[in-house]
Amino acid sequence: MIGQTHGRAVTLGILVAAGVVLVLAAAVIGLLSATGRGSPALRRELWLRLASWAVLLPLMLGPVMLGRVWVIGAVTLLGLLCLREYDRATGLFREPVMAGAVALGILFVNFAALDHWYGFFVALFPLTVAVLAVVSLPLDRPDGYIQRTGLAVFAYMLFGAGLAHLGYMANDRYYQPLVLLLLTAVAINDVFAFTAGKLLGGPKLLPGTSPNKTVSGALGALCGTTLLVAGVGWPVFRGTRLEDPLLLVGLGVIVSIAGQGGDLVLSSIKRDLGIKDMGTVIPGHGGLLDRFNSLLLVAPAVFHYVGYYVGFGMDQPTRLITG
Amino acid sequence: MKPWTLRPARDHGLTPGERLRSHGREPGLGSRAVAAGWRTLVRAYLGAAHGLRVDGLEHLPEPPFVMVANHGSHLDALTLAAALPRRMAANAFALAAGDTFFSNAPVAAFAAYAVNALPVWRRRTTAADLDALRARLQEDRAVLILFPEGTRTRDGVMGPFRSGVGALVAGTPVPVVPCFLAGAWAAWPPGQKMPRPGPMRLVIGAALRFEEVARDREGTMRVAAVCEAAVRGLGTVSR
Numbered sequence: 001m002i003g004q005t006h007g008r009a010v011t012l013g014i015l016v017a018a019g020v021v022l023v024l025a026a027a028v029i030g031l032l033s034a035t036g037r038g039s040p041a042l043r044r045e046l047w048l049r050l051a052s053w054a055v056l057l058p059l060m061l062g063p064v065m066l067g068r069v070w071v072i073g074a075v076t077l078l079g080l081l082c083l084r085e086y087d088r089a090t091g092l093f094r095e096p097v098m099a100g101a102v103a104l105g106i107l108f109v110n111f112a113a114l115d116h117w118y119g120f121f122v123a124l125f126p127l128t129v130a131v132l133a134v135v136s137l138p139l140d141r142p143d144g145y146i147q148r149t150g151l152a153v154f155a156y157m158l159f160g161a162g163l164a165h166l167g168y169m170a171n172d173r174y175y176q177p178l179v180l181l182l183l184t185a186v187a188i189n190d191v192f193a194f195t196a197g198k199l200l201g202g203p204k205l206l207p208g209t210s211p212n213k214t215v216s217g218a219l220g221a222l223c224g225t226t227l228l229v230a231g232v233g234w235p236v237f238r239g240t241r242l243e244d245p246l247l248l249v250g251l252g253v254i255v256s257i258a259g260q261g262g263d264l265v266l267s268s269i270k271r272d273l274g275i276k277d278m279g280t281v282i283p284g285h286g287g288l289l290d291r292f293n294s295l296l297l298v299a300p301a302v303f304h305y306v307g308y309y310v311g312f313g314m315d316q317p318t319r320l321i322t323g
Numbered sequence: 324m325k326p327w328t329l330r331p332a333r334d335h336g337l338t339p340g341e342r343l344r345s346h347g348r349e350p351g352l353g354s355r356a357v358a359a360g361w362r363t364l365v366r367a368y369l370g371a372a373h374g375l376r377v378d379g380l381e382h383l384p385e386p387p388f389v390m391v392a393n394h395g396s397h398l399d400a401l402t403l404a405a406a407l408p409r410r411m412a413a414n415a416f417a418l419a420a421g422d423t424f425f426s427n428a429p430v431a432a433f434a435a436y437a438v439n440a441l442p443v444w445r446r447r448t449t450a451a452d453l454d455a456l457r458a459r460l461q462e463d464r465a466v467l468i469l470f471p472e473g474t475r476t477r478d479g480v481m482g483p484f485r486s487g488v489g490a491l492v493a494g495t496p497v498p499v500v501p502c503f504l505a506g507a508w509a510a511w512p513p514g515q516k517m518p519r520p521g522p523m524r525l526v527i528g529a530a531l532r533f534e535e536v537a538r539d540r541e542g543t544m545r546v547a548a549v550c551e552a553a554v555r556g557l558g559t560v561s562r
Contacts, residue, residue, distance in 0.1 A: 084351065084352075084353075087351065087352075088331065088332040088335060088349075088351060089331050089332070089335060090329055090331070091328075091329055091330040091331060091332070093332065093349070093351045093352065094330075094349075096352055096355060099351075099352055100352060103352070144328075147327045147328075272329065273329055273331055274331075275331055275335060275336065276336070277336065279335075279336075280336060280337065280338045280339075281339075
């Protein structure tokens, strides 16, 4: 099973590393302030970002340490809050029937994860899409039908079916090191991309979609994250089929590409809508979706990759609530 | 292919504090649920404690429109909103005095979420504010509830109407629905701490239209005068 042999060590290592990074960042910004480098506006922005991270990191890592119910609860809450931001940005909130149906779908799919009922969990994607297709028919208002149904299905795919895979991972007895690794790796993916882009420069990746991303940044993130995930993944997956270095590299590639993909998905959404951020709830960052977009595609991709080679919670009891 | 019309919420990008005080605040799922629950409570209360009788519902046009009434009590906006049919009430906003209802966050949140109130700041309403309200009316097909006297009457006698309602509707196809509310001032006059039970009656009059009136000083004052006369007329009928 995952993390059976070295899981505790990896978990501890990741938590300590996260704390160290926060302290180092605070020291660097403090040094900038003390030596007077950088404009006051830049320093204020950096402090704001650091403060947001200081709040976000415990909120992300805490539920992982507290247990599977907490993880699934946190994923449900995150899904619903991201849905709210998406609804208000796209205007879907003006269709309460559709927005409500997607919210219900998110609750159901996370319930299936909580119940450890894989069949229901998987079936809910086509079933919920079918419900979304018919739920607005009684309104007898075909004007805008495709738009509201399309927006709703997109929302359910990202915040319901997609994100809930992260919660389902918690059904494994030793899920902690993998989930912690994913959460930190997608964040570091962004840092790698930013750093590589700034250091190497070069042609833009998709200037119409995201004007600050470069090809060198994308490739740098791909290399860095692959190495990180493969390196930390090796002790986590010792004793399973995934300890094969080639498969671990595959895992790293998936995390980096899916993470960057999620970022570009959100950039495309924002450009199409003509807005800059998805919200204002995180000072210095924007909305929740601006921060957590990388997880949206990483969660299902990693779940099925690891699930194919190893499996999640195969030795755990199923149908805990409904059985 | 017919293009999609993707419109972010009018208050997108505002911080929570700014959003509470914004004329562009659009209620979401959570707000609607809270407002619906509050509406049920208010309707039960108005029926039980005040035996509210509503006449003239058939005069209500299709939204958008503006409701004007005499103002004597904090109960007025609650009653007008509660009397509307549910589908109109979900998109109905009362204009409330900013200094009274929006100066501190908890009261502002209550006014915004339970009563769907939008702030109007005495002596600080700009042309941009009026444009925003006009846009809400026409584009969102909203219902606006306002009290052109500008303040609650202290002695029970209806005061003169100010020209704000004219600035909103003159030159637009948005109708004004005059209403007279009897018994609200007697139940909860200004200065009294709690409302006292007593009969209340709401009379809704025929809609007035001001599409040909110019939006200048003379036009807006004429609109105010016509609305005032209509509401006074309903007041004599309701006795």
